[in-house]
Amino acid sequence: MASTAGTIGWIGLGRMGEAMVKRLLKAGHSVTVWNRTAAKAEPLVEYGASIAASKQALSSCDVVFTMVSTTDDLKEVLFGAGGLVTGSAKPKVVVDSSSISQEGSAEIREHLEALGVAYLCTPVSGNAKVAKAGKLLTVSSGPKALYDQAEPFLQAMARKVMWVGEGELARVWKIAHNTMFGVVIQNLCEITVLAEKAGIPRHVFLESINDSVLGSMYTRYKTPMLTNLTFDQVTFTPKLLLKDMDLGLAAAKSYGVAMPAAAATRESVSRMVGRGHDNIDFAVLLAETAKDAGLELKSENVKMSDGLEA
Numbered sequence: 001m002a003s004t005a006g007t008i009g010w011i012g013l014g015r016m017g018e019a020m021v022k023r024l025l026k027a028g029h030s031v032t033v034w035n036r037t038a039a040k041a042e043p044l045v046e047y048g049a050s051i052a053a054s055k056q057a058l059s060s061c062d063v064v065f066t067m068v069s070t071t072d073d074l075k076e077v078l079f080g081a082g083g084l085v086t087g088s089a090k091p092k093v094v095v096d097s098s099s100i101s102q103e104g105s106a107e108i109r110e111h112l113e114a115l116g117v118a119y120l121c122t123p124v125s126g127n128a129k130v131a132k133a134g135k136l137l138t139v140s141s142g143p144k145a146l147y148d149q150a151e152p153f154l155q156a157m158a159r160k161v162m163w164v165g166e167g168e169l170a171r172v173w174k175i176a177h178n179t180m181f182g183v184v185i186q187n188l189c190e191i192t193v194l195a196e197k198a199g200i201p202r203h204v205f206l207e208s209i210n211d212s213v214l215g216s217m218y219t220r221y222k223t224p225m226l227t228n229l230t231f232d233q234v235t236f237t238p239k240l241l242l243k244d245m246d247l248g249l250a251a252a253k254s255y256g257v258a259m260p261a262a263a264a265t266r267e268s269v270s271r272m273v274g275r276g277h278d279n280i281d282f283a284v285l286l287a288e289t290a291k292d293a294g295l296e297l298k299s300e301n302v303k304m305s306d307g308l309e310a
Helices: 015-026 042-047 056-060 071-079 102-114 128-132 144-157 169-198 202-210 217-228 238-255 260-274 282-292
Strands: 008-011 031-034 063-066 093-096 118-121 136-141 158-165
Touching (some): 015 031, 118 144, 136 144, 169 238, 169 282, 202 217
Parallel strands (some): 008 063, 063 093, 136 158
């Protein structure tokens, strides 16, 4: 990656990937994209993106970003049939922003580096709306010199970028981050139901939490959804949250760390998945918690800011 003016390839155009590519394009970078469902790539053309006919067509790019769902998905787009690095030509760098295990990431690093391809782990904090607003946090690990080269690209997509060390440490960060992500929504749903059942209007209680020492970007951007029950506006599904809770507990076991709050939350999320909640936002946990308490929720139809206006 000789300079920040180099060409960028991108694999994976889910909710997050699409928003992040738009930020790169808005910053003036040249981006060529590939997605398993080609129709998802087409809307990006009007923003200035080019569409690659295949994953291998991105091998001429200086750096290729990947944003997929699982370790197996990442292995498939890199090393599977027609994968990015399976041809004679290969990109200089792969920067992966997927949420995958530390062990899987280390295996991928070993394979890529054996092929002469540099590898940087760069998971992010934030959902697609956060990404669209340019308020992501990116956290990277791998060779520091490689991070320094990639940093301008990352800054185009984020409000803050960080390097936490060598190897797969950014994977540990992301696993810890998303474990807290689950524990916080579990607790927020519990206390919101408690307050509402006692007689405090839901939007009033959530506003008070947001303006207290306990408020955060997270509680603020979930507040409109929790107030108006707009769980169909999906940011992150229960199944994906369950995957990340499992990664968190597996990491805790390997490092000998007790995480009782995370363990209880994992079971709550598992039950939510077992009840058939699929293509819906994980914040539907509020409705499940209310149901357990004998409380029937209704939308309050209150217009509230989530603080993420671009």
